[in-house]
Amino acid sequence: MQTIEVKSGKHSDMIDITAAVRRTVPVGMNGICHIFCKHTTAGLTINENADPAVCADIQTALAQLVPWSQTFSRHFEGNSAAHLKSSMMGFSQTVPVKNGALVLGTWQGIYFCEFDGPRSRSVTVQFIAEVE
Amino acid sequence: MQTIEVKSGKHSDMIDITAAVRRTVPVGMNGICHIFCKHTTAGLTINENADPAVCADIQTALAQLVPWSQTFSRHFEGNSAAHLKSSMMGFSQTVPVKNGALVLGTWQGIYFCEFDGPRSRSVTVQFIAEVE
Amino acid sequence: MQTIEVKSGKHSDMIDITAAVRRTVPVGMNGICHIFCKHTTAGLTINENADPAVCADIQTALAQLVPWSQTFSRHFEGNSAAHLKSSMMGFSQTVPVKNGALVLGTWQGIYFCEFDGPRSRSVTVQFIAEVE
Numbered sequence: 001m002q003t004i005e006v007k008s009g010k011h012s013d014m015i016d017i018t019a020a021v022r023r024t025v026p027v028g029m030n031g032i033c034h035i036f037c038k039h040t041t042a043g044l045t046i047n048e049n050a051d052p053a054v055c056a057d058i059q060t061a062l063a064q065l066v067p068w069s070q071t072f073s074r075h076f077e078g079n080s081a082a083h084l085k086s087s088m089m090g091f092s093q094t095v096p097v098k099n100g101a102l103v104l105g106t107w108q109g110i111y112f113c114e115f116d117g118p119r120s121r122s123v124t125v126q127f128i129a130e131v132e
Numbered sequence: 133m134q135t136i137e138v139k140s141g142k143h144s145d146m147i148d149i150t151a152a153v154r155r156t157v158p159v160g161m162n163g164i165c166h167i168f169c170k171h172t173t174a175g176l177t178i179n180e181n182a183d184p185a186v187c188a189d190i191q192t193a194l195a196q197l198v199p200w201s202q203t204f205s206r207h208f209e210g211n212s213a214a215h216l217k218s219s220m221m222g223f224s225q226t227v228p229v230k231n232g233a234l235v236l237g238t239w240q241g242i243y244f245c246e247f248d249g250p251r252s253r254s255v256t257v258q259f260i261a262e263v264e
Numbered sequence: 265m266q267t268i269e270v271k272s273g274k275h276s277d278m279i280d281i282t283a284a285v286r287r288t289v290p291v292g293m294n295g296i297c298h299i300f301c302k303h304t305t306a307g308l309t310i311n312e313n314a315d316p317a318v319c320a321d322i323q324t325a326l327a328q329l330v331p332w333s334q335t336f337s338r339h340f341e342g343n344s345a346a347h348l349k350s351s352m353m354g355f356s357q358t359v360p361v362k363n364g365a366l367v368l369g370t371w372q373g374i375y376f377c378e379f380d381g382p383r384s385r386s387v388t389v390q391f392i393a394e395v396e
Contacts, residue, residue, distance in 0.1 A: 108355075204325075
C-alpha cells in the first residue's frame with residue numbers, strides 16, 4: 001500500500017492525481033489499481049483531462065445541486081454539503097492495469113475532489129492481480 | 133464470501149455496518165475488502181461516523197434532490213426515487229485492509245443506505261489480496 | 265482483460281450489459297468481476313432489470329437534476345452535463361462471483377449509461393480471485 005499526499009488550494013477543487021498514481025504501478029503487472037480517499041469531505045472521480053472547463057463546470061453544477069447553506073442542516077460543522085458531494089463522487093476508484101500501465105481512456109484523468117478545503121489530504125493506492 | 137444481514141427500521145435510513153464488516157476481516161491479511169449490496173433501492177456509502185447529524189443531513193438533501201413523488205414517473209411501484217438515490221450512492225464499496233485491519237480514515241464509517249424501507253436486506257463481503 | 269463493445273442508440277440511454285458480462289466469467293472462479301468504462305460522458309451502474317420504466321425514470325430525473333443547458337458552463341463542447349452525470353453514476357462496477365457465476369440480486373442488472381450518444385463505446389472486464 002502506497003500513499004499519495006494531496007494539498008488542495010481552494011474550498012472546492014479537482015486535482016489531477018493521474019501522474020502520481022501512474023508512478024506507483026508495479027512493473028509489468030496486470031490487474032487493477034485501487035485508489036482510496038481517507039476523508040469524508042473529499043472524494044475521488046475520473047473525468048476529462050483535456051479542457052479544464054469540464055472540472056470547473058462539474059464543481060459549479062454540484063454547488064448548485066447541493067448548496068453550501070441548507071436551512072435544514074443540523075450538523076454542527078456546517079459542511080454537510082461537502083459530505084454529500086463526496087458520497088456522490090465516491091471514495092474509491094478502480095482502474096485496469098495492463099503490462100504495468102494504467103488502462104485509461106484517451107480523455108480520462110483521475111481526480112481528487114476537494115469539497116471543504118484548502119486542506120492536506122491523503123490517498124492510498126494498492127494493486128490487485130488479475131486472474132490469468 | 134460472507135453475508136451481513138441488515139434490518140432497516142425506517143423508510144430512509146443510513147445504518148453503520150463498519151463493526152459487522154470489521155468482524156469478517158481475515159487475520160493478518162493485506163489487500164481490499166469488497167462490500168456489495170444485492171438490492172436496487174438501497175446502496176452503500178462511506179461517511180462521517182462522529183456526528184449523526186451528517187447522515188440525517190445527507191438523507192434530507194437527497195430527498196430534496198430526488199423527491200419521492202415525481203410527476204414524470206412511469207414505474208408502477210412508484211419508488212423510482214429510491215432506485216436513483218441508490219445508483220447515486222453506489223452498490224459497492226472497497227476499503228483497504230492492512231495487517232487484518234480496515235484502513236479507514238479517522239471519521240469514516242461504512243453505511244448501508246436504505247431508500248425504501250423498512251426491509252430485511254443483505255450485503256456480501258469479500259477479501260482480495262494485494263500484490264506484494 | 266476482455267472488452268465489450270457497446271453501441272448506444274440515443275442521446276441518453278441505459279443499456280443492459282449483464283448477459284455480455286456473464287459470458288466473460290471464468291469457469292468455477294470465486295472473487296469479483298471488475299467492469300470499467302473508458303469514457304468521460306458515459307458511466308456504469310447497477311439497477312432494476314424488470315420494469316424498463318425504472319431506467320427511463322432514472323434518466324428523466326437525472327436530466328432534471330443536471331440540465332443539458334447550463335448558463336454557467338464554460339466547456340467548449342457544451343456537454344458538461346454528460347460529464348457530471350457520468351461521475352455521479354461512476355466509471356466502474358464490481359460484482360461478486362461465486363463458482364463462475366455473477367452474484368447479483370434478483371432484480372439487479374448491470375447497465376452502461378450513455379449520456380452523450382449515440383456513440384460506439386467500450387467497456388473492459390477483469391476478474392480478481394478472492395482470498396480463500
